Amino acid sequence: MSKEIYLDGNATTCVLPAAIDAAVQAMRDCFGNPSSTHATGLKAKAMMDSVRQRAKRLLGVGSGRIMFNSGATEGIQTAVLSALCALRERRERGDAIGSLLVYGATEHKAVPEALAHWNRLLGLNLELKKLPVGGDGRHDLQALRALAPQAAFVCTMAANNETGVVSDLAGIAAALQESQALWMVDCVQGLGKLALDLGSTRIDYAPFSGHKLYAPKGIGMLYVREGAPYTPLVMGGGQEAGLRSGTENMAGIAALGAVLAALEQGDTFRTPAELHGFREKLAASLRAAFPGIVFNAPFEQALPTTLNFSVPGLSSKELLDVFDAANVRVSAGSACSAAKAAPSYVLDAMGLPHWRSSSAVRMSFGPLASADTIDEACARIERCGHALRAAGLLDTPAGGASAPEGVLQLSLGGNHTWLLLDAPSRQCIVIDPQPELAERIDSLLRSHGYQPPLRLSTRNGAGWPDAGDIRAFGAHTVQRVALEGGQHAYLLCSGAQVDYAFTGLAALAALEGKVPADALVCAGREEVNACCTSLRAEAQAAAANSDMHLDSIALAHLLEAHPQAVLVDVREAYEQAACIPGGRAAQSVPLSRLAAFVPAWLGAADQPPLVFFCRSGNRSAKAAHCLRRLGYRNAYHLSGGIALASPALALAA
Secondary structure, eight states, X not given: OOOXXXXXXXXXXXXXXXXXXXXXXXXXXXXXXXXXXXXXXHHHHHHHHHHHHHHHHXXXXXXXXXXXXXXXXXXXXXXXXXXXHHHHHHHHTTOOOOSEEEEETTSOTHHHHHHHHHHHHTTOOOEEEEEOBOTTSOBOHHHHHHHXXXXXXXXXXXXXXXXXXXXXXXXXXXXXXXXXXXXXXXXXXXXXXXXXXXXXXXXXXXXXXXXXXXXXXXXXXXXXXXXXXXXXXXXXXXXXXXXXXXXXXXXXXXXXXXHHHHHHHOSSSOOHHHHHHHHHHHHHHHHHHSTTOEESSOGGGBOTTEEEEEOTTOOHHXXXXXXXXXXXXXXXXXXXXXXXXXXXXXXXXXTOOHHHHHSOEEEEOXXXXXXXXXXXXXXXXXHHHHXXXXXXXXXXXXXXXXXXXXXXXXXXXXXXXXXEEETTTTXXXXXXXXXXXXXXXXXXXXXXXXXXXXXXXXTTOTTOOSSOSEEEETTEEEEEXXXXXXXXXXXXXXXXXXXXXXXXXXXXXXXXXXXXXXXEXXXXXXXXXXXXXXXXXXXXXXXXXXXSEEOHHHHHHHHHHOTTOEEEEOSOHHHHHHSOSOSSOOEEOXXXXXXXXXXXXXXXXXXXXXXXXXXXXXXXXXXXXXXXXXXXXXXXXXXXXXXXXXXXXXXXX
């Protein structure tokens, strides 16, 4: 397996070796409770105080306070609670407090959700108001000036986690100059990347997370300006001078201290000029790999460690899959919400087109990045571009790659579109085309020289070109069959034999007498069937599948007991092409082409174990389940996929 290239630094970072050493030393030699008055406790307290003083120097805290906590989410909760408690007390005294809780439209979700939570619990019932941003991602200062007289509390960020856009903190401060509003600035992405001099500003609260800059998860800091109101989130011990109860995380504090020491000494992390150079290298490779790429934030106003981009015609999932296959780790937006299939609210707030916000990818690295790592990342980025081009997913000639042929499944939002491809005649039929896939399909066909396709609908029979119900398709024929309710099925036949039935949303029961029992039924939606089935297989009911799921140990045992077993890689062709060559041999059968391979497997005289695998185990489970239902008892899959597989298995990745 090739070395991992980690380019998701805005989500989290590895731990600095010196920080690991410091944490171990704290656990071994400085394990005392800093609240204890004996020598062991005093030693621990001295270490904690030295880290606090270092943080104060680096952040220019002045007379303000720094407290240690679990991270920025806790810091945000504490700041919001403190501000809103103070506002409630002022209102109860009869003071004017303003009516608005203002937050930047591109803030991390922790901010508006904390505002709504504590606003409701404390009974303030103030209005939450989004502060708009411009197309460059920066706050609309004119809008802020208009809101400032009514603002009770304002929340912005130093730099955005998705785009890297750096806020104009001086401009925000000027807009709030005549306002009594309290002000919190989320500084999570700013630590170690921006010069911060908090004590010279009117910022009241600033949360930080250690794991964004090479410290462990679970340690963070909160800055509180001198005189800013404060209410503890946690009570019951008096630690942190009564500001945050609970025995301090001494190992985490020691590790954070090592990171802060490296920052202060200035000989560990890359200079701003080096980071800008790294970004330019990555951007150049991305432009070479993906024609038409669009960067979603202006570089001149963003951190040099963040690139957010979209590629026309490619979804963020496809880009993440091909990068992951090349062992390059990137993300789609914020790691806290990347698992949710939704457009980026940050890019939406910037007014970018829907296709850009729904297909954006974030590539981010930390100031510890090396030139060798960036060079290797650039090489792999260009390899990913070649893989996608060869697969016809970039609207450029496929460069000699063999044309796709047979049956191809494209799925989006639980709906299936089926392509019937005849390479010799360059004919194509698209069954149940989805508008969102039109550009993708056209690009695929153009890149391989296919004729304009015939587009057919199973819902109403639209697209059938003539009155007859049978038409030639290369060496095959396609037959139209009417179903109940105006629906239609399309049968792909070899001579008199029906090989496939494309049935849309029709229930399987509606196919009785219309479709042969052994024809492969390709449905139009996930809940009908994920891949393909047959009427006979459904009638016989699925065999027990409890042994279908293999972990790494079970797979190793199966391969040892059955040397003839076949490993089947169901990742898409572009993912496989992006892999660094090497590893155990496997048959390439992308899940989108599974239906084309099923007849040969089912018709084989001997049926050796088939073990499907993919990146995370989701697609391979669908493939194995499909084969099991069709009667192929020796179908298995690798649970957790390559991501969790033992390196000893040497699967291509």
